[in-house]
Amino acid sequence: MIKIPARVLIVDDEKDFVEMFSLRLEGQGEKVFIAYSGKDALKILENVAIDVVILDIRMPGMDGIDTLRQIKILHPIVEVILLTGHGSTETAVEGMKLGAFDYLMKPADFKDIKVKMENARKRKDEQEERIRQAEVRFLLRRSGDV
Amino acid sequence: MNKHYDNKLRLLIVDDEEGFRRTIAKRLAKRGLKPVQASGGEECLGILKQNPMDVVVLDVKMPGISGIDTLRLIKQEFEKIQVILLTGNVAVSDGIEGIKSGAFDYLTKPVEIDHLVNKIKQAFEMTRLEEEKQKEFEYRAKLEKKMIDTERLASIGTMSTGIAHEINNPLAIINESAGFMKQVVSSPEMSMFSQKDALLMGIEKIEKSIKRARKITHQLLGHVKKPESKFSEVNLKALLYETFGLLKREIKNKQININWEIDKKKNIVWSDPYQIQQVLMNLLSNAVHALSENGSITLSTREIYEDIILEIKDTGIGIPKENLGKIFDPFFTTKSFDEGTGLGLFVVHKIISNLNGKIDVSSTVGECTCFQLSLPKYTNQTDNDTPR
Ligand SMILES: Nc1ncnc2c1ncn2[C@@H]1O[C@H](COP(=O)(O)OP(=O)(O)O)[C@@H](O)[C@H]1O
Ligand SMILES: [Mg+2]
Numbered sequence: 208m209i210k211i212p213a214r215v216l217i218v219d220d221e222k223d224f225v226e227m228f229s230l231r232l233e234g235q236g237e238k239v240f241i242a243y244s245g246k247d248a249l250k251i252l253e254n255v256a257i258d259v260v261i262l263d264i265r266m267p268g269m270d271g272i273d274t275l276r277q278i279k280i281l282h283p284i285v286e287v288i289l290l291t292g293h294g295s296t297e298t299a300v301e302g303m304k305l306g307a308f309d310y311l312m313k314p315a316d317f318k319d320i321k322v323k324m325e326n327a328r329k330r331k332d333e334q335e336e337r338i339r340q341a342e343v344r345f346l347l348r349r350s351g352d353v
Numbered sequence: 354m355n356k357h358y359d360n361k362l363r364l365l366i367v368d369d370e371e372g373f374r375r376t377i378a379k380r381l382a383k384r385g386l387k388p389v390q391a392s393g394g395e396e397c398l399g400i401l402k403q404n405p406m407d408v409v410v411l412d413v414k415m416p417g418i419s420g421i422d423t424l425r426l427i428k429q430e431f432e433k434i435q436v437i438l439l440t441g442n443v444a445v446s447d448g449i450e451g452i453k454s455g456a457f458d459y460l461t462k463p464v465e466i467d468h469l470v471n472k473i474k475q476a477f478e479m480t481r482l483e484e485e486k487q488k489e490f491e492y493r494a495k496l497e498k499k500m501i502d503t504e505r506l507a508s509i510g511t512m513s514t515g516i517a518h519e520i521n522n523p524l525a526i527i528n529e530s531a532g533f534m535k536q537v538v539s540s541p542e543m544s545m546f547s548q549k550d551a552l553l554m555g556i557e558k559i560e561k562s563i564k565r566a567r568k569i570t571h572q573l574l575g576h577v578k579k580p581e582s583k584f585s586e587v588n589l590k591a592l593l594y595e596t597f598g599l600l601k602r603e604i605k606n607k608q609i610n611i612n613w614e615i616d617k618k619k620n621i622v623w624s625d626p627y628q629i630q631q632v633l634m635n636l637l638s639n640a641v642h643a644l645s646e647n648g649s650i651t652l653s654t655r656e657i658y659e660d661i662i663l664e665i666k667d668t669g670i671g672i673p674k675e676n677l678g679k680i681f682d683p684f685f686t687t688k689s690f691d692e693g694t695g696l697g698l699f700v701v702h703k704i705i706s707n708l709n710g711k712i713d714v715s716s717t718v719g720e721c722t723c724f725q726l727s728l729p730k731y732t733n734q735t736d737n738d739t740p741r
Contacts, residue, residue: 300426312574
């Protein structure tokens with residue numbers, strides 16, 4: 208079966224990490240986009256239909272939690288996985304409350320990341336499907352009215 | 354007054370002149386002091402080894418070990434004993450020498466008996482004063498040590514979690530780099546490369562070491578709290594059961610007996626179940642590790658005021674006294690690197706402090722170890738509101 212690549216956005220100010228992590232994901236057949244700050248991430252999200260964002264919590268400037276908040280306002284359907292070495296318990300919990308899909312601490316097992324990514328993408332697809340069906344119902348009802 | 358000294362003042366009189374010594378002893382006895390007698394320095398030291406004394410009256414001029422040397426030896430070995438020297442009336446310098454060496458005072462012969470009795474009583478008062486001072490000092494030292502310990506633990510904690518955070522990021526870069534190389538080396542194009550297996554082995558060693566380092570940093574940060582975790586009523590017995598489930602294999606292998614002495618009603622606390630389970634897991638796995646085959650673990654609970662006390666007692670190897678103050682420090686371990694990191698109790702202490710609890714430990718080497726957890730008990734609001 209041919210796998211449809213997921214569009215993944217990695218957001219982290221650690222350039223070395225982003226570089227290696229994206230090479231690895233691309234090697235696995237995903238379509239990877241990268242951003243080194245929260246601002247850049249939001250710009251990319253405006254232009255590309257991203258499935259899953261992998262987001263560092265602690266970044267200079269606009270931090271991960273703020274970025275997460277913005278993503279959830281502007282692109283509520285995009286799933287976000289928090290991945291950080293600075294994961295204090297409180298921010299992790301806060302992130303989950305703000306609607307992050309899951310949380311992982313660096314260095315994480317690649318297998319764990321992959322499983323979480325797949326689940327996140329599945330949830331996004333299901334969500335999109337539900338919206339589509341709702342739209343279809345809406346259209347049908349309208350045409351029925353006529 | 355004399356009665357009081359009768360019972361308590363233990364006195365030794367040392368003089369080589371038997372007649373003199375006996376007379377003095379008799380006179381002292383009449384005044385309520387019953388001295389033990391010795392005829393020389395050697396005998397004196399022998400007696401002191403067997404019988405503790407408070408005051409020694411010591412003749413300076415004796416054959417064998419001189420009085421001054423005897424004095425020095427007494428002070429060396431029995432610091433607390435007060436010594437009164439008896440000197441010849443021309444040998445005042447002996448007396449001064451004696452005081453320099455730690456004598457309480459000196460009297461010149463011939464001695465006035467009441468004068469001697471007074472000196473003995475003063476010397477005895479001195480021993481008691483010193484003893485009290487010593488006790489007070491020890492108490493203070495203990496108190497200070499305890500206070501410093503908590504502060505020290507907190508500051509070590511802040512520092513080590515800071516370090517763990519900083520190390521996680523470079524560790525993640527190494528992890529992704531190694532992972533990527535592995536991916537490339539494992540690809541079909543590389544199947545002809547003769548060193549492929551060696552290369553893969555190297556990469557796997559890197560990955561294994563990353564996991565080892567990660568175990569430490571993640572443990573230091575005390576695993577991520579589950580988002581849904583919050584305070585609720587926690588049944589300790591149920592949670593202990595669950596935790597034992599996770600340790601089933603080790604318990605079976607070592608044939609460990611579990612004794613349940615848990616009061617049905619007195620085991621509900623108000624706390625975060627997820628974090629409490631982490632604490633129980635650390636304490637129980639330590640207990641299991643400390644036990645040899647057929648050992649036992651006893652679990653009991655009781656209620657003290659507003660708290661529930663949970664005791665976890667194992668009949669394992671025990672903890673030597675000199676280690677008791679260190680076991681809560683991060684990285685203190687007596688286990689090899691693949692058996693322990695020395696972070697378990699550190700995390701336990703951190704969690705319990707955050708949950709407004711307390712933890713204590715007592716142990717006898719070769720017999721048992723007992724950890725006592727104290728946590729705020731759960732009080733049922735409606736029970737309290739309804740008058741009975
Ligand atoms: N129940 C116990 N019996 C004997 N020794 C114990 C017990 N619990 C803890 N210790 C001692 O305290 C040390 C620190 O424990 P811990 O912080 O859990 O780290 P670790 O178990 O990784 O060594 C142990 O290495 C051991 O020496
Ligand atoms: Mg341990």
